[in-house]
Each structure stands twice: as C-alpha cells, then as structure tokens.
Amino acid sequence: MSSFKDFQDSFQRGILERDDTILSDVKDSTTESRSVLIGVYRHAYVARLAEILGDDYEQVHAYLGDEGFARLVKAYIDANPSDKRNARWFGRHMPTFARETAPFSNHREVSEIAALEKALSDAFDGPNAEPLAIDQLAALAVDDWPQLTFQPHPTAIRLTFTTNAAAIWSALKDETAPPDLVRYPEPQALLVWRQDFMARFRPLDPEESMMWNETTKGVRFGILCEMVAMFGGEDDAEIRAATYLRDWIDSGLLAGYEVE
Amino acid sequence: MKTEKPPFLGFGLGLRPQHYEEILSGSPTVDWFEVLSENYMIAGGQPLHILDQICERYPIVMHGVSMSIASTAPLDMDYLRDLKTLAERVNPKWISDHLCWTGVHGVNLHDLLPIPYTEEALNHVVDRVSKVQDVLGRRLTLENVSSYVTFGQSEMSEWEFVSEVANRADCWLLFDVNNVYVSAFNHGFSTDDFLQGIPRDRVVQFHVAGHSHEDDHIVDTHDHPVCDEVWDFYREAVTHFGPVSTMIERDDNIPPLAEVVAELDHARKIAGEVAERAQLTAAE
Known part of the structure; x- marks a missing residue:
C-alpha cells in the first residue's frame, strides 16, 4: 500500500463494502487467519450500530420483534453510514427511512412509533430554557393581551x-399487549416536549393543534382568539384560547412572550 | 497552553447513567470520575444537569471516542469546538481520546481502528496532535487501543509508536492496562516489553477493564469484571510507573455501583501494597 491515506481508504472499504483488498496488508496471527481477524472489525461495526439503534428505538424493536427489527436495522445500516462523530445522532433518519423503505413503508405505524421515540430522545437532551410562568403574565395590562x-x-x-x-408505543413501553392498529381518517397531532427533565407527549385536538401551530409562527394572541372562533365557533372562543394557553404554561410548553 | 503534568487523582470510575442516583444520594469512595465526552456534547436536559452536580463534588476527566486523531480526513473543527465548550463547563483535569482513527470521507465507523506503525503515520499523528492541542489550549492525553490485526508495512512496535507520538507531540498518555494485555495476547508480544517501552513521565492515567475471550483471540468488550491476569499486569504497571490515577472502565453489563467500587478498592489495595514494598526497599 502506497500511503497511509490509501491504507485507510482500503480498510474502510473492507468494513463498509467487505472489500478484501485490505487483507493484503494484514498479517495472519499465530492462531488466527487474517480474514478472521479483519472479521472482528466487520462484526463490531454492524453490532455496535445495531446496539445503538436498539437503544434508540426500543419500542420499534418490541413492535417488530427480534427478526423484523434485525431486518430494519440491517437495511438502515447499509443505507446510512454514520456521518456524525457522536453516535447519539446515528439513528436520526430512522422515521424517514421506515416511512420510505419497503416493506416497512407498508406499515406506517412503524415509522410513526420511530418518530415518537426520536422526538422523545430529542426532547430529553434538547436545549434548556426557563419555562414561562403564569406570574410573568399577571402584571400585563388588559390592552396588552x-x-x-x-x-x-x-x-x-x-x-x-x-x-x-402513540397508543401502541405506550402499551409496549408498559410491556403490555399493544392495541389493534387503527388508521385515522384524518391525521392527528401530538406534542412532545420536556418538563422537569422528563420527555413527555400528549395528543392535541384539532382546534388546539391549529392554535399551537399558529402560536409557533408568532401569531398574536388577539388573532389566535379570532382563529379559534372561526375554527370551533364564536361562543366562548376567548375562554377556549385562554384555556389552551393556560394549559401550555402549566405544562412548561412555553418559554417566553413579547408584547408586539 | 496548559502544559503542567496533571496531578495524581487517586482512584476513579467511569461515570455511567445507571449509577447517577447512587452517586448523588450517597458518597461512594470514589476519588474522581471520567466522563465520556460525547455523552455530554448535547444541548441540555438531565444529563448535563447531573453532570454539573457531579462536577461540583468530584474532580472530572473527559474521555472521548471519536476525535479520530489518526485519521487522514481533515480535522473536524465542529467536534473540537463542541469538545472545548464542554471542557469549559466541566473544567476537566485532562482530556483524553484514543490513538486511533474512526473513519474517513465523512464516515464515522464508531470503532477504534488500528494504525500501521510507520514513520508516515507517525508524522501525520504528531502533526494532528499538535494542531488539536493548539485548538484546545492544553495537552491532549492519548490512550493505546486494543487491536486485532497487525500490518505488513509496520516499521516499529506499538510501544515505540506510542512513545514517539508522546515525545514528539508533547502529549500525555493514558496507559490502558487491559488493552496492552489484549493486544499482547492477540499479537504475541510481551506485556513487559510494552511496559518498559513507554516513557514513565508521560503516563497520567491507567484504565483497568475486563474483556471477552473468543476462540483464539481476546475482544476488548469492557463487559466483565477485571480478570486475575489483568490485575497482575496492573501490579506490574504500578510498580513500573509509580502512583498513576487509576480508573475501572465498565461499558456494558454494568453492575451495581458497589461492585465496581469493590473493584476499585482492589486496585487501591494493589497500589498500596506496591507503595509499601517500594518504601521497604528504599529503607533497606
């Protein structure tokens, strides 16, 4: 081999593509052949990544069983060589991969369970921010709202x-039998976030989901109340909007406010 | 740049999430903790919150697995920036990683890959260590890895390569007792040759760990208690190097804290016996 760089190219191909060119550089040991010895690295590469995915997607594993999960993991590893230094991010493409890759794409719940697990992990070690407290809003003038x-x-x-x-994930997490699969006529929303160091999730009804979506775009509260009135009827619209807001504050879902 | 030799910290453990509660609620007889850098190179949440509390109570050293110091790929400046940010938070006594590479062409194989011990590789690694030390503003500590293959193009022994890196790049060494034992078994060299070949003044830390026997080779799995042969070699290492900060490294099949603390006590006992014998010899 002509250079250190060529050596590393060859060694990496030997792991990723099982190219045997590297064997010409490797010496047999007194007890093992070079192919057995390079096999230690080949085996370790797949085993380590499979272990990472098993830790990241425990309930996908529980749902698919050992054999199904092993198929998913092998396909994912083959298609997604790790491009991050930190193993924490190796599995980040799994929801998209499971949604787009047959046969898993025929079972939409697999990618959705993966999406929930990824979101919970992301919430668990995501950025810190002091949650907005209700007291911070108490001093505001009525006209500011x-x-x-x-x-x-x-x-x-x-x-x-x-x-x-989400219901399947919860049952598997509790090590109980998952409910039968239900396909919703309309997509349903849920929120995932961290409160008191715990990653949490809960479903959103369509009206709350709409208001949350608009809130995250920076829409003012006055307009939000009007949108809630249009969405679910004018009666008590402001009370409904204020109730959603209060619940978000109590749950630590908001981190600040501004008076525009 | 921080260049003074780090202090002897005593006897430490690798910090593992399974032990967080026991560490924070009790006062285990552990002198210091080694944290896996990548586990805390994250945005926020409980891991960093707990790390902050442990940093308040114990000396900390940082240990990474993906610096890829021997890679021929360009240095990952984003990684080094994040590592430095974590170091500013933790204020570690030293920062270590492995004398190996983990991938090229933007791929990370998440393994500690072996190097042919050539002058070309040596020059490359020395240059990289110097650059990393400039970025971090401190000397780096490098650990010898376990390996399963040897290469025809190697021009020197592993211990000669490790020593040359340390001397030429002016960095510290983490002497992994178990890794030397594993590689010596796999490649048929003498652990004593390795020991004698490493410059005493460069070694700032020992790792002691368990491993797994496969058919005709040993794999460095860190999932078993430390075996008698590795304890024997640890005794030789302490005798040779003198007091060196010692850590039990357990990464899989993690037992209750008391079990690893008991292993740490065994290391303490061995180091104490070696020190006592040295005193007696000096008095004679």
Whole structure:
C-alpha cells in the first residue's frame, strides 16, 4: 500500500463494502487467519450500530420483534453510514427511512412509533430554557393581551400521525399487549416536549393543534382568539384560547412572550 | 497552553447513567470520575444537569471516542469546538481520546481502528496532535487501543509508536492496562516489553477493564469484571510507573455501583501494597 491515506481508504472499504483488498496488508496471527481477524472489525461495526439503534428505538424493536427489527436495522445500516462523530445522532433518519423503505413503508405505524421515540430522545437532551410562568403574565395590562406573542419551549415538537402509533408505543413501553392498529381518517397531532427533565407527549385536538401551530409562527394572541372562533365557533372562543394557553404554561410548553 | 503534568487523582470510575442516583444520594469512595465526552456534547436536559452536580463534588476527566486523531480526513473543527465548550463547563483535569482513527470521507465507523506503525503515520499523528492541542489550549492525553490485526508495512512496535507520538507531540498518555494485555495476547508480544517501552513521565492515567475471550483471540468488550491476569499486569504497571490515577472502565453489563467500587478498592489495595514494598526497599 502506497500511503497511509490509501491504507485507510482500503480498510474502510473492507468494513463498509467487505472489500478484501485490505487483507493484503494484514498479517495472519499465530492462531488466527487474517480474514478472521479483519472479521472482528466487520462484526463490531454492524453490532455496535445495531446496539445503538436498539437503544434508540426500543419500542420499534418490541413492535417488530427480534427478526423484523434485525431486518430494519440491517437495511438502515447499509443505507446510512454514520456521518456524525457522536453516535447519539446515528439513528436520526430512522422515521424517514421506515416511512420510505419497503416493506416497512407498508406499515406506517412503524415509522410513526420511530418518530415518537426520536422526538422523545430529542426532547430529553434538547436545549434548556426557563419555562414561562403564569406570574410573568399577571402584571400585563388588559390592552396588552391581544398583542402578545409566545415562544414555544425549544424542546417542543408537534407530530402528526395517521395511526394510533402513540397508543401502541405506550402499551409496549408498559410491556403490555399493544392495541389493534387503527388508521385515522384524518391525521392527528401530538406534542412532545420536556418538563422537569422528563420527555413527555400528549395528543392535541384539532382546534388546539391549529392554535399551537399558529402560536409557533408568532401569531398574536388577539388573532389566535379570532382563529379559534372561526375554527370551533364564536361562543366562548376567548375562554377556549385562554384555556389552551393556560394549559401550555402549566405544562412548561412555553418559554417566553413579547408584547408586539 | 496548559502544559503542567496533571496531578495524581487517586482512584476513579467511569461515570455511567445507571449509577447517577447512587452517586448523588450517597458518597461512594470514589476519588474522581471520567466522563465520556460525547455523552455530554448535547444541548441540555438531565444529563448535563447531573453532570454539573457531579462536577461540583468530584474532580472530572473527559474521555472521548471519536476525535479520530489518526485519521487522514481533515480535522473536524465542529467536534473540537463542541469538545472545548464542554471542557469549559466541566473544567476537566485532562482530556483524553484514543490513538486511533474512526473513519474517513465523512464516515464515522464508531470503532477504534488500528494504525500501521510507520514513520508516515507517525508524522501525520504528531502533526494532528499538535494542531488539536493548539485548538484546545492544553495537552491532549492519548490512550493505546486494543487491536486485532497487525500490518505488513509496520516499521516499529506499538510501544515505540506510542512513545514517539508522546515525545514528539508533547502529549500525555493514558496507559490502558487491559488493552496492552489484549493486544499482547492477540499479537504475541510481551506485556513487559510494552511496559518498559513507554516513557514513565508521560503516563497520567491507567484504565483497568475486563474483556471477552473468543476462540483464539481476546475482544476488548469492557463487559466483565477485571480478570486475575489483568490485575497482575496492573501490579506490574504500578510498580513500573509509580502512583498513576487509576480508573475501572465498565461499558456494558454494568453492575451495581458497589461492585465496581469493590473493584476499585482492589486496585487501591494493589497500589498500596506496591507503595509499601517500594518504601521497604528504599529503607533497606
């Protein structure tokens, strides 16, 4: 081999593509052949990445079983050589991969369970921010309220699911039998976020989901109330909007406000 | 740049999430903790919150697995920036990684890959260590890795390569007792040759760990208790190098804290016996 760089290219191909060119550089040991010895690295590469994915996607594993999960993991590893230094991010493409790759793409709940697990992990070690406290709003003048905009907590993620993947995830997490698969006629939203160091999630009804979506775009509270009135009827619209807001504050879903 | 030799910290453990609660609620007889750098190179949340609390109570050293110091790919400046940011938070006594490479062409194989011990590789690694030390503003500590292959083009022994890196790049060494034992078994060299070949004044830390026997080779799995042969070699290492900060490294099949603390006590006992014998010899 002509250079250190060529050596590393060859060694990496030997692992990723199982190219045997590297064997000409490797010596047999007194007890093992060079192919067995290079096999230690080949085996370790796949085993380590499979272990990372197993830790990141425990409930996908539980749902698919050992054999199905092993197929998913092998396909993912083959298609996604790690491009990050930190193994924490190796599995980040799994929801998209499972949604787009047959046969897993025929079972939408698989990618949705993966999406929930990824969102919970992302919320768990996502950025810190002091949650907005209700007391911070107490001193505002009544006239300020229509002009308020809110910042979501940086860990908050809104997902939309076409199946009852969240209920399946919860049952598997509790080590109970998952419910039968349900395909929703309309996608349903849920929020994932971190509160008190715990990653959490809960479903959003369509009206709350709409208001959350608009809130994250920086829409003022006065307009939000009008949108809620249009969405679900004018009666008590402001009370409904204020109730959603209060619940978000109590849950640590907001991190700040501004008076526009 | 920080260049003074780090202090002897005593006997430490690798910090593992399974032990967080016991460490924070009790006062285990652990002198210091080694944290896996990548586990805390994250934005926020509980891991960093707990790390902050442990940093308040114990001396900390940082240990990475993906600097890829021997890679021929360009240095990953984003990684080094994040590592430096974590170091500013933790204020570690030293920062270590492995004398190996982990990938090229933007790929990370998440393994500690072996190097042919050539002058070309040596020059490359020395240059990289110097650059990393400039970025971090401190000397780096490099660990010898376990390996399973040897290469026809090697021009020197592993210990000669490790020593030359340390001397030419002016960095510290983490002497992994188990890795020397594993590589010596796999490649048929003498652990004593390795020991004698490493410059005493460069070694700032020992790793002691367990491993797994496969058919005709040993794999460095860190998932078993330390075996008698590795304890024997640890005794030789302490005798040769003198007091060196010692750590039990367990990465898989993680037992209750008390079990690894008991292994640490065993290391303490061995080091104490070696020191006592040295005193007696000096008094004679």
